[in-house]
Amino acid sequence: MDIRKIEKSLKNCPCGREHRCDVRSAEIAPGITSKTGEILIQNGFPKNILLVADENTLKAGQGLEESLARSGFKVKKLIYKNLRRADMEQVEEVEGACEDVEGILSVGTGSLNDICRLAAFRQNKEFAVFATAPSMDGFTSNSAPITKNNFKFSYPAVQPSVIIADTRILAAAPAELKSAGFGDMIGKYIGLVDWKIARLLIDEYYCERVAELSRRAVEKIVAIAPKVTAEDEESAGAVMEALVMTGLCMGFAQSVRPASGAEHVVSHFWEVKKLQAGLDSDFHGKKVGVATVLLNRIYREAARIEDIEPREEKTDWQEIQDIYGPGLKEDVMKANTPATVTQGISPGDLKKNWGEIRRIINDGLPSDEELSAMMNAAGAATKPSEVDVSPELTELGLKYSAFMRRRLTLLRLRPMLNF
Numbered sequence: 001m002d003i004r005k006i007e008k009s010l011k012n013c014p015c016g017r018e019h020r021c022d023v024r025s026a027e028i029a030p031g032i033t034s035k036t037g038e039i040l041i042q043n044g045f046p047k048n049i050l051l052v053a054d055e056n057t058l059k060a061g062q063g064l065e066e067s068l069a070r071s072g073f074k075v076k077k078l079i080y081k082n083l084r085r086a087d088m089e090q091v092e093e094v095e096g097a098c099e100d101v102e103g104i105l106s107v108g109t110g111s112l113n114d115i116c117r118l119a120a121f122r123q124n125k126e127f128a129v130f131a132t133a134p135s136m137d138g139f140t141s142n143s144a145p146i147t148k149n150n151f152k153f154s155y156p157a158v159q160p161s162v163i164i165a166d167t168r169i170l171a172a173a174p175a176e177l178k179s180a181g182f183g184d185m186i187g188k189y190i191g192l193v194d195w196k197i198a199r200l201l202i203d204e205y206y207c208e209r210v211a212e213l214s215r216r217a218v219e220k221i222v223a224i225a226p227k228v229t230a231e232d233e234e235s236a237g238a239v240m241e242a243l244v245m246t247g248l249c250m251g252f253a254q255s256v257r258p259a260s261g262a263e264h265v266v267s268h269f270w271e272v273k274k275l276q277a278g279l280d281s282d283f284h285g286k287k288v289g290v291a292t293v294l295l296n297r298i299y300r301e302a303a304r305i306e307d308i309e310p311r312e313e314k315t316d317w318q319e320i321q322d323i324y325g326p327g328l329k330e331d332v333m334k335a336n337t338p339a340t341v342t343q344g345i346s347p348g349d350l351k352k353n354w355g356e357i358r359r360i361i362n363d364g365l366p367s368d369e370e371l372s373a374m375m376n377a378a379g380a381a382t383k384p385s386e387v388d389v390s391p392e393l394t395e396l397g398l399k400y401s402a403f404m405r406r407r408l409t410l411l412r413l414r415p416m417l418n419f
Contacts, residue, residue, distance in 0.1 A: 001026040001241055003248070006213070010252060015207035019252040023140050026163040028240050030233050033063045033166045036130060037071025043162045046102035046126055047073045052094055052116050054080040057108035060132040060169055064107065076101055084280060086111035088148040094119035102126060106160075109135045109177075110284060117157040118144040127158050131165040133173035134181040134239040136285045137259055139163055140247030145268065150275045151331040152268045152404075159251050163244060170236035175229035175379060176283070181239055182228050182378040183289020186371070188218045188246060190295050191261030193364040194409040198257075200353055200360070201345055202408055206257075210249050214258040217245040225377035262402065262409035266291040269401035270389050272328060282387040289380045290387050294398065296371050299410055302419050303361040308354050310347035313416045315340070323400050332403055341408045342416065350416060357410070 003023055010019035024043045032039070041047075051068075053061070058079060068075055078097045083090065094115050098104055103126035106116040113129055120127035121144075129139055138145075144157040170178075192211055199206035221228075221242040227235035249258035256264075267287040274281050281287065317336075321329035350357075366374070375382045384394040402412035 001028055001244060006245075006248065010209055013207060013209050015205070015209065017205075017207065019207075019210065021140070021248055021251040022142075022159040022161065023163065023248065023251070024161050026140070026165075026244050028163075028165045028167065028237050028244070030167045032164060033061065033169065034067050036064055036067040036164055037069075037073055038067075039164055040073075040105075040128060040162055041071055045128055045162055047071075048101050049073060049103040049105050050076045050078060050094070050098045050101045051105045051107060052078045052112060053107035054083045054112065056082060057112065057132045060173070061107050061130055064130060080112075083108075083111050083115075086114040086144065086146050088146055090115040091118050091122075091146060095123050098123055098125055103128065105130060107132065109133050110138070113138060114144040114146060114157075117141070117160070118146055118155050121155075121157040127160045128162040129160045129164070131163065131240065132169055133177040134165075134170050134236055134243055135173070135177040135283065136181060136184045137243045137246045139244050140251060141256075141259075142251045142254070143256060147272070147275065149331075150272055150327050152272050153331065154256060165237075165240050167233040167237040167240070170240055171231045171233045173236070176286070178228050178236070178239065179378055179380040180283040180285030180289070181243055182221060182225065182285070183287075183292070183375070183380045184285030185218055185221045185242060185246065186374065186380070187261070187263040187288040187292045188214055188259055189365050189371075190263040190292055190299070191257065191259055193299065193360055194261035195257040196360045196364065197357055197410055198408040200356055201349060202341070204408065205253075205255070207253055210253045210258050213252075214246050214249045217242040217249075222374055225374050228378040262411040263288050263291040263295050265405050265407070265409070266295065266397045266401045266411075269397045269404055270387075270393055273393060273396065276325060276328065282381075286381050287387045287389070289375060290382060290384055290389070291397070293368075293371060293375065293382045294384075294394070295411065296365055297368050298398070299361050299365060300368060302410065302417065303358045305419060308351060308417060308419075310350040310416050311418055312347060313340075313342050315415070320400060320403050323396065335404060335406050341406045341412065345413075345416070347416065350413065361410075
């Protein structure tokens with residue numbers, strides 16, 4: 001994957017910003033596990049490292065440790081049994097373990113990557129990823145969604161210097177993880193629509209070139225939906241490239257907007273409420289895919305309304321605090337202080353711009369039937385029950401999740417639009 005070529009294509013961007021990323025290399029190819037040490041050295045990665053994995057990902061990366069040893073790496077290891085959740089407690093464990101090393105190598109995906117990228121950021125260490133499944137789009141992200149006191153928040157973090165993905169390993173990953181990666185990618189439909197709406201209403205920074213890169217990545221993965229769960233190296237590599245691309249887009253924009261909208265926030269809401277009840281959640285991408293199906297329907301239904309009579313937002317903050325409850329309500333209030341993201345948006349603004357909002361939705365989202373066909377072809381979950389989310393929690397997420405972030409989305413505008 002030629003990252004420098006992608007970076008060059010964004011030079012002198014009309015948006016006025018300089019687009020750059022800290023990823024030196026993303027190597028996605030068959031049989032490159034044995035070349036891991038060599039690739040890291042070629043890209044200037046330090047030889048005194050902490051390897052962070054769990055038992056499953058370390059087993060999947062068979063041959064990795066031998067490659068590092070052949071290349072003269074001094075490896076300290078932190079191995080979890082089965083890490084499914086990125087908690088601040090684990091971030092601090094990684095920080096403590098990396099004091100006497102120069103770099104951190106995360107072997108795995110999702111939560112393992114997130115705890116390492118934040119620890120690397122806080123301890124000023126180099127960071128690299130050896131991917132074991134194409135299950136989410138955060139490989140190249142410069143932020144890390146971490147749970148602290150049951151509240152999930154995205155913290156500024158570092159992009160990896162190097163990403164290595166052996167397509168043989170990716171192809172052999174469990175079908176459920178590959179479908180989760182597809183679900184995470186499909187969420188970009190909602191995210192890009194929300195980003196355009198935010199630009200329209202509050203003049204939020206937006207870059208069409210970066211958005212187009214993210215959009216193309218989605219189209220690429222949709223085109224191979226029927227092959228996503230197959231043990232096929234070519235399709236596994238294509239999915240991985242698409243996931244890496246949307247992560248790069250977040251770095252180019254210095255924002256999660258090219259890859260994350262209301263669908264991610266709904267997923268995070270479901271997760272924190274389940275944590276509050278002492279329950280674990282399903283895979284991130286799986287939940288994002290389900291949330292995308294729900295929101296696609298809601299957004300499409302809204303776009304069918306030709307004329308609206310918006311109202312002033314009258315938020316019952318006590319009700320919201322009661323819904324989030326102990327341990328969560330404090331963070332929600334922080335996210336909406338000193339002012340909510342809707343401050344300054346009048347009913348008149350919404351009415352005046354409603355035609356353009358409808359156009360953004362209609363141009364940016366697939367039909368519900370098209371989306372369902374994509375998801376089914378990729379073996380991805382489409383119903384809340386498939387990710388163990390109850391009807392009650394589903395509705396709570398759709399009504400209250402938007403208050404978790406200071407981020408304008410169509411779902412956040414729903415109370416004002418009265419639909």
